[in-house]
Amino acid sequence: MKVLVCDGMHESGVELLQAVEGLEVDIPGEITQEQILERIGDYDAMVVRSRTMVTEELLKRATRLKCVGRAGTGVDNIDVAAASLGGILVMNTPGANATAAAEHTMAMMLALARHLPQANQSLREGRWEKKKFMGTELHQQVLGIIGLGRIGAIVADRALGMKMDVLGHDPFILPEAAAIMGVELVSLHDLLARSDFITLHTPSTSDTRRIINRETLQKTKWGVRIINCARGDLVDEEALYDHLMNGHVAGAALDVFATEPPVDNPLLKLPHVIASPHLGASSHQAQANVARTIASQIADYLVYGIIRNAINFPSIRPKDHERIRPYFLLAERLGCLLAHVLSPIERLEIEYCGTELQDVSLEPLTQTVVKGLLDPIMAEKVNLVNAHLLLKERQVELVASTTSKSCGYTGKITVRGKGKEGWFSAAGTVLPGESIRLVNINSYRLEAELEGVNLLVQNLDKPGTIGFIGTTLGRYEVNIANMHLSRTPDKERAMAIIRLDEVAPAEALEALQEHPNILWLRQVKL
Numbered sequence: 001m002k003v004l005v006c007d008g009m010h011e012s013g014v015e016l017l018q019a020v021e022g023l024e025v026d027i028p029g030e031i032t033q034e035q036i037l038e039r040i041g042d043y044d045a046m047v048v049r050s051r052t053m054v055t056e057e058l059l060k061r062a063t064r065l066k067c068v069g070r071a072g073t074g075v076d077n078i079d080v081a082a083a084s085l086g087g088i089l090v091m092n093t094p095g096a097n098a099t100a101a102a103e104h105t106m107a108m109m110l111a112l113a114r115h116l117p118q119a120n121q122s123l124r125e126g127r128w129e130k131k132k133f134m135g136t137e138l139h140q141q142v143l144g145i146i147g148l149g150r151i152g153a154i155v156a157d158r159a160l161g162m163k164m165d166v167l168g169h170d171p172f173i174l175p176e177a178a179a180i181m182g183v184e185l186v187s188l189h190d191l192l193a194r195s196d197f198i199t200l201h202t203p204s205t206s207d208t209r210r211i212i213n214r215e216t217l218q219k220t221k222w223g224v225r226i227i228n229c230a231r232g233d234l235v236d237e238e239a240l241y242d243h244l245m246n247g248h249v250a251g252a253a254l255d256v257f258a259t260e261p262p263v264d265n266p267l268l269k270l271p272h273v274i275a276s277p278h279l280g281a282s283s284h285q286a287q288a289n290v291a292r293t294i295a296s297q298i299a300d301y302l303v304y305g306i307i308r309n310a311i312n313f314p315s316i317r318p319k320d321h322e323r324i325r326p327y328f329l330l331a332e333r334l335g336c337l338l339a340h341v342l343s344p345i346e347r348l349e350i351e352y353c354g355t356e357l358q359d360v361s362l363e364p365l366t367q368t369v370v371k372g373l374l375d376p377i378m379a380e381k382v383n384l385v386n387a388h389l390l391l392k393e394r395q396v397e398l399v400a401s402t403t404s405k406s407c408g409y410t411g412k413i414t415v416r417g418k419g420k421e422g423w424f425s426a427a428g429t430v431l432p433g434e435s436i437r438l439v440n441i442n443s444y445r446l447e448a449e450l451e452g453v454n455l456l457v458q459n460l461d462k463p464g465t466i467g468f469i470g471t472t473l474g475r476y477e478v479n480i481a482n483m484h485l486s487r488t489p490d491k492e493r494a495m496a497i498i499r500l501d502e503v504a505p506a507e508a509l510e511a512l513q514e515h516p517n518i519l520w521l522r523q524v525k526l
Helices: 011-018 033-042 056-061 080-085 098-114 116-124 150-161 175-181 188-194 214-218 237-245 284-304 318-341 363-377 387-393 465-475 506-513
Strands: 002-005 024-026 045-048 067-070 089-091 142-146 165-169 197-200 224-228 249-254 273-275 345-353 397-403 412-419 422-431 435-441 444-449 453-460 480-487 493-500 518-525
Touching (some): 011 024, 011 284, 033 056, 080 089, 098 116, 098 197, 098 224, 098 249, 098 273, 116 273, 150 165, 150 175, 165 188, 214 237, 318 345, 318 412, 318 422, 318 435, 318 518, 363 397, 363 412, 435 493, 453 465, 465 493, 465 506
Parallel strands (some): 002 024, 002 045, 067 089, 142 165, 197 224, 224 249, 249 273
Antiparallel strands (some): 345 412, 412 422, 453 493, 453 518, 480 493
């Protein structure tokens, strides 16, 4: 498998990828967007930073691509929706550069408070202007942090160490969690009104784009200072410029811009604005951490199927993956079985029970059931990433649940589907040695292997029926490998799962269906 590194990578990450058997790493250097478009069809994975644009057009050409790794936090340059529809995993490295970004924020805030860049430039030009660069202390100043994720939390910790009063606004953080950080959780209105410094640490979403705008700036203190080391589009730059010009905003420190590089940006001409060229994650330690993290994530996914820090798929911890790993094959086979019996399907229910399937993320197993269900009936490529979206497109209702009731197994998965012909259910488990078994079909209890070609037959429980099945298959030269039988307690009906050495021809199935005791049958290839 081939990995394309588009925007450069720290040597420690490159070495990690190169050490993985079966991976070929291509690092072309300063490759252009057009060159990537020409070459991307040859690669199974790609690593990008902020420069390369992973567009819908690029993804359509990436016929082999399995994953995109963003060496950093933001994925603004990746069309995640298009990747998901194409079954391409998108992963990033949240937290790997959090310390670097937080420390850069503190450096920008200190430089802004004490006019360090301006004083440095003045001195280099031969002036000694002590009074001109009178600064302000951070001690006992109020810092408002918009976004209390990993970076925001580190900034809060550093600011508290400098004896600042810290306010936080984050709709996804509970007051109790903020209190543990030492942060007073407040509304955005209160944060704007009370803060001497405001720093942004939120992702770019429809709710946060231009969160600093004319309206919100009007609600801030006179003389507030703004720091943005997160995303350029969080700030309405024109509104910020106007408020800097009229003195409402005393200064701004910007590491990011709406357009990068910021050509002819009027903010850069103001003396009370300091700026850096998107250096938040640019520390030697951060670059090494990010490179090793994204390299290990890509290797784990390509080689072992382990998913971590995915944007468009639920991640699973390695120890949990190892615990439920044997159930992935079971989940896919149960979904496939359902696809052969019910078509079209209107509703899918999945139930998990047993100690091995408790207290772990089961969403990957749910996606695997859906993949197994859709794979036999769809022309599109179906995988764990796009399975849920494709199911939604087909208007199939999905319900997944976990029960604590005893089921007689350490782990059991039950799938139920509703189609035009009614409901059908199947359940399976994993036996010691990681051998998967079918243990229920509808109300019938049995034990059968979930592999190969199988004939499912429901019939009236009358003498001669099984003999007729065997004779008929023999007449068409179809050999029976094994057979599992079950019947209702009243001995009225029975279910047979017949393992075949090869696919039975349509004529054989038609001949079987003509027998009056056979109620229905399906041939299933797993």
